[in-house]
Amino acid sequence: MREVPLLPASWRLTGSAIGEYLDYLSEAIARGAIDLARGVPDPVLRKTSVIKRAFEEVLSDPDIPYIYSPLGGPSSLRDLFRRFIGEHAFEVPPGYTVIVTPGTFAAFDILAKLMLTPGDVMVFENPTFTDFLPHAIFYGASTASTPIVDGEPSLETIRSHYGRAAAFYTVPTLQNPTGLTFSDEWRAGLAEIVRDHGLRVIEDITYSFIHPSPPKSPMNYVGGEAPYALVGSLSKVLAPGLRVGFAVVPKTWARAVELAQLHDLSLSPINAAVTEKLIRDGVIDKLVREARRRYSEKVRAAIETLQDRMPDWVSWTEPEGGYYIMIYAPGADMSRLLAEALMKGVAYVPGDAFHIPPRVAGKHTARLSVAVESVERIVEGIGALASVLRDVRR
Ligand SMILES: Cc1ncc(COP(=O)(O)O)c(C=O)c1O
Structure with missing residues (x-):
């Protein structure tokens, strides 16, 4: 045929x-x-039997497999994630909303879909976690990069060449692949470009939870509501197989981000309930x-x-x-x-x-x-x- x-x-x-x-x-x-x-997490830190027990307890509620998650995820888990990020990374400022997603990949994809139109430029630090480049390219963006020089991505390159780019993706804490954590001055500098140019930023905080003393996000330096989003998950702490993560976005973007979840309706209610239980029980x-x-x-x-x-x-x-x-x-x-x-x-x-x-x-x-x-x-x-x-x- x-x-x-x-x-x-x-x-x-x-x-x-x-x-x-x-x-x-x-x-x-x-x-x-x-x-x-x-x-992926150290086998020594695996909590397989605890996860198994949590599934059993969650499934003792006969309704759980027969419901759908609301767009954005269950409100109880959204609140828990806000608290979790606050306790283990930094405070999420009041102008932002937490949305539950099946992992960082899904969170990034939704934001790329909403931010990029063909012909836009999306900037990545170089080197970077290149697995997100294909998302930007799929949505028609061309990719540009800012080199990591003396331990930090050049803000000068962003300011002078890409300040008006559609978006910048950064992993400022325990960056993949360098393991570097960018300084507070760098964070304040990025916040200034966001304020001056309206540059949209997607900050990946996946590794922040395992930093011995995680620094504040550039989001904390921006002040007020800004075109700034966080993406992350429990993949590096708990288990990537649960596929549980989040996007944190300015309130004005929240409805669009929720609606962009129509393809998977947030995440499996079973996995959401298991995650909620593991957080509430103090396991995580x-x-x-x-x-x-x-x-x-x-x-x-x-x-x-x-x-x-x-x-x-x-x-x-x-x-x-x-x-x-x-x-x-x-x-x-x-x-x-x-x-x-x-x-x-x-x-x-x-x-x-x-x-x-x-x-x-x-x-x-x-x-x-x-x-x-x-x-x-x-x-x-x-x-x-x-x-x-x-x-x-x-
Ligand atoms: C920078 C970065 N973000 C995200 C992820 C994982 O994504 P997910 O939360 O979808 O498992 C990884 C995994 O290697 C990563 O290195």
């Missing part, structure tokens, strides 16, 4: 550069390679404390090992906690070296997956994740990677 094409917009769909590497690495990891690649509060301690300890051990083992021409970021460290190995092609590293038993994600344009820039960088392995295995894995890099300049 003749092939019937979809709409031209479907030609703009692209996959995930990060996901392709993770797929490639999955077999080696399953066979026992040290996993400095994946960014406790988990946040454990996670902060554990990831900070692992990051510290990784940095010490880098200092001890890496050749002197390699450098790295020094995060305060969280999952990620980025290494810079000038002259080394970290994508090409991946096969060698796997032969020595260690997996990581080459940095070209996080750069714009993907696969072209950032060849000499790599993201190391301390998320899933023990301190002993992290130390061993970094040792193996150091020996691969030493061979490069032998």
